[in-house]
Amino acid sequence: QVQLQESGPGLVKPSETLSLSCSVAGDSVNSGDHYWNWIRQPPGKGLEWIGYWYVIGSTFYNPSLKSRAGVSVDTSNNQVSLTLTSVSAADTAVYFCARATLSAPGSFWLDLWGPGTLVTVSS
Amino acid sequence: FILTQPHSMSESPGKTVTISCTRDSGSIASNYVQWYQQRPGSSPTTVIYEDNKRPSGVPDRFSGSIDSSSNSASLTISGLKTEDEADYFCQSYDSTTHVVFGGGTKLTVL
Numbered sequence: 689q690v691q692l693q694e695s696g697p698g699l700v701k702p703s704e705t706l707s708l709s710c711s712v713a714g715d716s717v718n719s720g721d722h723y724w725n726w727i728r729q730p731p732g733k734g735l736e737w738i739g740y741w742y743v744i745g746s747t748f749y750n751p752s753l754k755s756r757a758g759v760s761v762d763t764s765n766n767q768v769s770l771t772l773t774s775v776s777a778a779d780t781a782v783y784f785c786a787r788a789t790l791s792a793p794g795s796f797w798l799d800l801w802g803p804g805t806l807v808t809v810s811s
Numbered sequence: 812f813i814l815t816q817p818h819s820m821s822e823s824p825g826k827t828v829t830i831s832c833t834r835d836s837g838s839i840a841s842n843y844v845q846w847y848q849q850r851p852g853s854s855p856t857t858v859i860y861e862d863n864k865r866p867s868g869v870p871d872r873f874s875g876s877i878d879s880s881s882n883s884a885s886l887t888i889s890g891l892k893t894e895d896e897a898d899y900f901c902q903s904y905d906s907t908t909h910v911v912f913g914g915g916t917k918l919t920v921l
Binding site (some may be wrong): 709725727734735736737747750782788791792794795796797798799801802803804 | 842
């Protein structure tokens with residue numbers, strides 16, 4: 689059974705860099721079958737896609753994050769990482785990693801999610 | 812593009828509710844729509860993928876459709892149960908914007 693688990697600091701100071709990891713069990717981030725995503729949800733609000741990494745080295749990001757986000761993969765540890773620079777209180781959210789399956793042309797299905805981790809930005 | 816959902820809906824147990832998801836530009840049919848259910852304190856789970864397919868384990872009370880005339884997708888839940896009370900998000904994709912979520916609909920069953 690495939691499982692995703694996010695980890696990282698629960699508290700980050702304003703202007704600093706947020707760094708999170710997602711451990712993948714039961715699947716390989718290098719398999720080429722999936723895209724590996726980060727998504728966040730501010731308290732009481734909706735879902736916001738941050739970006740994804742794909743095995744050929746492709747990364748794409750939500751333009752609203754204005755180049756602050758970075759998604760990368762550690763294939764030796766089978767982990768997906770997120771960095772978000774210059775954080776502010778507006779970046780306080782639950783951060784989810786999620787796997788996307790392109791089961792058909794035109795499909796981008798987030799078929800597996802981690803439980804999420806709350807990151808608070810505060811001094 | 813933007814996906815617009817009603818902010819909240821409520822209906823009684825046993826009834827049927829339909830949640831809409833309207834795309835503001837580009838055709839709703841150009842890329843598949845997924846629907847996720849999120850209960851408080853949990854991560855989202857899929858109830859519909861590729862417009863109208865149900866993952867294994869999702870009851871057939873859940874169904875999805877798209878309507879090109881209104882450029883929208885719909886999630887219909889029939890025979891409502893109290894356990895269906897949750898937030899529902901639609902999601903789609905294109906090669907420019909990549910992944911887009913609707914704002915979410917809070918469904919109350921009472």
